[in-house]
Amino acid sequence: MGRTLAEKVWDDHVVTRAEGEPDLLFIDLHLLHEVTSPQAFDGLRKAGRTVRRTDLTIATEDHNTPTLDIDKPIADPVSRTQLETLRRNCAEFGVRLHPLGDVEQGVVHVVGPQLGLTQPGTTVVCGDSHTSTHGAFGALAFGIGTSQVEHVLATQTLPLSPFRTMAITVEGELPEGVTAKDLILAIIARIGTGGGQGYVIEYRGSAIENLSMEARMTVCNMSIEAGARAGMIAPDETTFAYLKDRPHAPAGDDWDAAVAYWRTLRTDDDAVFDREVVIDATELSPFVTWGTNPGQGAPLSSAVPDPASYEDASERLAAEKALEYMGLTAGQALRDIRVDTVFVGSCTNGRIEDLRAAASVLEGRDVADGVRMLVVPGSVRVALQAVEEGLDKVFTAAGAEWRHAGCSMCLGMNPDQLAPGERSASTSNRNFEGRQGKGGRTHLVSPQVAAATAVLGHLASPADLSGATAARTPLEV
Amino acid sequence: MEAFTTHTGRAVPLRRSNVDTDQIIPAHWLKKVTRDGFEDGLFEAWRKDPEFVLNRPERAGASVLVAGPDFGTGSSREHAVWALQNYGFKAVVSSRFADIFRGNSLKNGLLTVVLPQETVEALWELTENDPSVEVTVDLVAREVRAEGLTAGFDLDENARWRLLEGLDDIGLTLRHEADIASYEARRPAFKPSTALI
Ligand code: SF4
Numbered sequence: 135m136g137r138t139l140a141e142k143v144w145d146d147h148v149v150t151r152a153e154g155e156p157d158l159l160f161i162d163l164h165l166l167h168e169v170t171s172p173q174a175f176d177g178l179r180k181a182g183r184t185v186r187r188t189d190l191t192i193a194t195e196d197h198n199t200p201t202l203d204i205d206k207p208i209a210d211p212v213s214r215t216q217l218e219t220l221r222r223n224c225a226e227f228g229v230r231l232h233p234l235g236d237v238e239q240g241v242v243h244v245v246g247p248q249l250g251l252t253q254p255g256t257t258v259v260c261g262d263s264h265t266s267t268h269g270a271f272g273a274l275a276f277g278i279g280t281s282q283v284e285h286v287l288a289t290q291t292l293p294l295s296p297f298r299t300m301a302i303t304v305e306g307e308l309p310e311g312v313t314a315k316d317l318i319l320a321i322i323a324r325i326g327t328g329g330g331q332g333y334v335i336e337y338r339g340s341a342i343e344n345l346s347m348e349a350r351m352t353v354c355n356m357s358i359e360a361g362a363r364a365g366m367i368a369p370d371e372t373t374f375a376y377l378k379d380r381p382h383a384p385a386g387d388d389w390d391a392a393v394a395y396w397r398t399l400r401t402d403d404d405a406v407f408d409r410e411v412v413i414d415a416t417e418l419s420p421f422v423t424w425g426t427n428p429g430q431g432a433p434l435s436s437a438v439p440d441p442a443s444y445e446d447a448s449e450r451l452a453a454e455k456a457l458e459y460m461g462l463t464a465g466q467a468l469r470d471i472r473v474d475t476v477f478v479g480s481c482t483n484g485r486i487e488d489l490r491a492a493a494s495v496l497e498g499r500d501v502a503d504g505v506r507m508l509v510v511p512g513s514v515r516v517a518l519q520a521v522e523e524g525l526d527k528v529f530t531a532a533g534a535e536w537r538h539a540g541c542s543m544c545l546g547m548n549p550d551q552l553a554p555g556e557r558s559a560s561t562s563n564r565n566f567e568g569r570q571g572k573g574g575r576t577h578l579v580s581p582q583v584a585a586a587t588a589v590l591g592h593l594a595s596p597a598d599l600s601g602a603t604a605a606r607t608p609l610e611v
Numbered sequence: 612m613e614a615f616t617t618h619t620g621r622a623v624p625l626r627r628s629n630v631d632t633d634q635i636i637p638a639h640w641l642k643k644v645t646r647d648g649f650e651d652g653l654f655e656a657w658r659k660d661p662e663f664v665l666n667r668p669e670r671a672g673a674s675v676l677v678a679g680p681d682f683g684t685g686s687s688r689e690h691a692v693w694a695l696q697n698y699g700f701k702a703v704v705s706s707r708f709a710d711i712f713r714g715n716s717l718k719n720g721l722l723t724v725v726l727p728q729e730t731v732e733a734l735w736e737l738t739e740n741d742p743s744v745e746v747t748v749d750l751v752a753r754e755v756r757a758e759g760l761t762a763g764f765d766l767d768e769n770a771r772w773r774l775l776e777g778l779d780d781i782g783l784t785l786r787h788e789a790d791i792a793s794y795e796a797r798r799p800a801f802k803p804s805t806a807l808i
Contacts, residue, residue: 149790252803
């Protein structure tokens with residue numbers, strides 16, 4: 135019987151296999167950041183162990199880093215301690231680190247791909263659930279806990295029991311104005327936040343094949359929000375073109391050998407998935423969340439659902455609680471929801487294409503009065519590229535704040551937070567209670583919807599911005 | 612992980628049931644970035660009371676905690692185990708442990724011994740009457756011994772073997788060192804490296 139993409143990558147990494155025991159898998163790439171690594175290094179130190187493969191390990195600072203005044207000492211002592219600890223640990227154990235201020239610094243899941251470290255057919259782990267992002271390259275990539283971080287540091291392997299496989303096939307063309315973010319939000323709303331539990335999802339079909347690499351990363355990034363262990367997309371010409379000539383991509387003969395191998399990484403025709411879901415791309419439209427988990431979403435053109443309409447009692451209760459927390463009423467049009475904050479950034483939508491998309495909507499327009507808009511590039515490289523293209527000027531001319539790279543308001547570990555009761559349209563991935571600040575209310579949206587929402591002050595898509603709102607002559611850039 | 616074969620030490624009688632991990636180590640200690648230095652957080656709230664058993668001079672240096680039933684319930688924080696170990700405890704005796712706490716403790720080399728409640732009571736009386744009494748927790752013989760008292764206990768064979776050998780998950784994996792090295796030797800040259808170019 136044929137094998138799926140996930141099974142092929144798995145099989146190629148088995149170090150030992152024994153009856154009744156988990157497989158020992160080799161890990162090709164281990165990404166570290168300041169939050170989940172300190173106790174792992176401490177464990178190594180206590181046991182007198184070293185990092186087995188510093189050449190397969192890389193660290194960056196992202197969760198706690200400020201996005202303003204990055205040359206000044208970090209005010210919060212806990213954030214400062216975590217960053218200083220990472221710096222000490224990396225120096226002591228010989229791990230490559232890109233600290234705040236470095237040109238390669240940024241959100242860990244933006245940095246790996248842009249350096250060309252994330253490659254098809256590799257195993258990638260990080261003490262962070264959104265490691266699923268890297269699956270966009272046909273890598274088997276998943277988040278791990280701190281004791282597993284220590285395990286990988288010491289052995290470059292992990293004992294793991296096999297996952298089940300799920301295919302999500304998206305056929306047809308995405309309608310104009312519908313993005314990868316709308317697609318993944320719609321998928322999660324369809325299968326639920328637990329729908330992917332225990333599975334590695336493979337996204338396939340013509341709509342997926344037509345996505346750019348960055349859009350594929352947006353899709354795979356949120357696999358974890360459907361409960362999946364990982365998300366994957368088979369590598370193809372788009373993948374190879376993205377990787378070619380990146381700093382850590384193979385070169386010369388190695389490139390040819392790599393591409394030859396990468397081409398074998400496709401699910402065999404006779405392979406069987408444990409579960410299959412089919413989505414019609416042509417039926418999709420801009421999608422936003424109204425609730426407090428990423429599965430509580432609906433088309434922007436619709437209304438806040440009535441909890442009474444849910445047959446499942448626990449879903450009904452969850453919807454009731456969500457509406458109460460979000461301060462919404464059933465039946466209210468989603469377009470009528472006013473926001474005071476717009477956040478563009480994160481490992482879901484903080485890459486250059488996302489910034490371009492937001493800027494193209496904002497160009498020649500103004501952020502509405504009373505709305506604060508933060509644009510936080512996913513990495514310093516993304517920021518530099520945006521500046522080169524003049525996007526930063528488009529943002530600041532519109533009245534948005536152009537910030538330094540990091541996780542920022544995605545989780546509010548740094549000072550970028552919502553105040554209690556504040557409401558955001560956010561391109562990040564989690565709308566949990568308090569995720570962006572205690573009492574803050576989050577609506578997950580695409581970069582395009584974020585920008586249109588900033589202009590109108592209520593949830594909106596670019597289609598809602600008729601020419602009339604283009605108040606100023608477009609800026610020359 | 613340090614191997615555990617047999618340990619002899621004085622005991623601390625903790626006459627409380629349902630000691631949850633928040634009581635063992637309060638949440639505000641979780642911001643720390645190390646696995647040590649948690650000893651001052653151990654039972655922090657109770658230790659404000661000078662009469663609390665751990666604060667009494669005759670209990671200084673004791674290394675076997677004898678607790679009431681349902682020890683270690685609540686949050687899964689591994690810090691609870693680290694706090695007990697940092698303080699100097701080598702073994703905890705109770706008639707019932709929370710599953711996650713027990714898993715965490717065995718992973719870290721803290722021996723959790725399940726004994727019938729009558730035996731726990733007997734140990735409490737013994738050490739309360741004479742704090743200098745020594746208790747031996749013998750993993751080889753699977754026995755707890757103290758003056759005039761011998762009680763056998765169960766522990767699953769795999770966990771026992773790992774404790775006796777001092778093998779944590781990493782130690783176990785490192786037994787496959789030769790397999791890892793041979794896998795590394797056959798990895799294709801085109802695989803990515805983070806080494807600076
Ligand atoms: S951007 Fe958000 S989701 Fe991504 S790694 Fe940072 S905190 Fe996590």
